[in-house]
Amino acid sequence: MANTCRAACLWIFHNEELGMNLRGLYAITDTPLLAGGKLLPYAEAALIGGARLLQYRDKSGDAGRRFDEAQALAELCQRHGATLIINDDLELAARLGVGLHLGQTDGSLAAARARLGAEVVIGGTCHAQLELAERAVAEGASYIAFGRFFNSNTKPGAPAATVELLDQARARFAQPIVAIGGVTLGTAPGLIARGASMVAVIHTLFAADSALEVQDRARAFAALFD
Ligand SMILES: Cc1ncc(COP(=O)(O)OP(=O)(O)O)c(N)n1
Numbered sequence: 714m715a716n717t718c719r720a721a722c723l724w725i726f727h728n729e730e731l732g733m734n735l736r737g738l739y740a741i742t743d744t745p746l747l748a749g750g751k752l753l754p755y756a757e758a759a760l761i762g763g764a765r766l767l768q769y770r771d772k773s774g775d776a777g778r779r780f781d782e783a784q785a786l787a788e789l790c791q792r793h794g795a796t797l798i799i800n801d802d803l804e805l806a807a808r809l810g811v812g813l814h815l816g817q818t819d820g821s822l823a824a825a826r827a828r829l830g831a832e833v834v835i836g837g838t839c840h841a842q843l844e845l846a847e848r849a850v851a852e853g854a855s856y857i858a859f860g861r862f863f864n865s866n867t868k869p870g871a872p873a874a875t876v877e878l879l880d881q882a883r884a885r886f887a888q889p890i891v892a893i894g895g896v897t898l899g900t901a902p903g904l905i906a907r908g909a910s911m912v913a914v915i916h917t918l919f920a921a922d923s924a925l926e927v928q929d930r931a932r933a934f935a936a937l938f939d
Pocket residue numbers: 739768770800801814815816817818819836837838858859891893913
């Protein structure tokens with residue numbers, strides 16, 4: 714128990730020292746949803762509205778476009794004091810010197826930590842399994858992500874999680890917890906109350922008619938953490 718507390722304190726000190734702010738709205742882009750020139754203005758609107766983390770999630774194999782878009786998002790994040798996370802792609806994250814999110818089939822978290830260094834934010838998908846979170850933490854994850862908590866427009870087939878899982882995760886881990894999957898302004902407060910440090914959102918944030926609407930929605934999500 715004493716060792717667990719000591720590890721938690723060291724971890725908190727380490728992250729505060731690095732200025733990491735792993736709490737608040739975690740915006741995730743979706744290439745089909747943000748087609749037609751919306752990616753950068755909508756992403757910037759989310760950052761202006763208060764998103765602390767921004768994940769570039771693009772499932773295409775277009776390496777050139779992916780590099781250009783990720784680089785542009787990295788500049789936006791730097792300007793707005795937010796952290797960029799690349800989904801799935803260690804090489805792209807390493808080229809840009811930014812964060813990374815890995816799922817269960819996206820490669821080794823430990824190898825990513827070794828490659829990217831101690832200071833970079835790396836997150837891991839844990840679905841609804843505390844054992845996956847144990848392993849992610851042991852391999853150096855900065856945060857652990859659970860979901861999907863509700864019906865998701867973006868990923869309807871993702872394994873389901875219940876909010877009770879958050880109580881157990883909060884009691885067991887010092888690392889920040891991300892809740893993902895069908896998160897809305899209506900469902901987010903319940904997740905935050907049960908221990909989610911961040912809510913990760915795609916559809917409710919970015920399925921909007923204008924950048925101003927995205928900004929308003931991001932502001933409303935961010936205010937839930939005040
Ligand atoms: C914050 C966050 N949590 C979970 C995921 C899902 O990752 P994964 O299971 O690898 O699925 P894809 O997003 O790659 O389809 C995520 N991206 N971000």
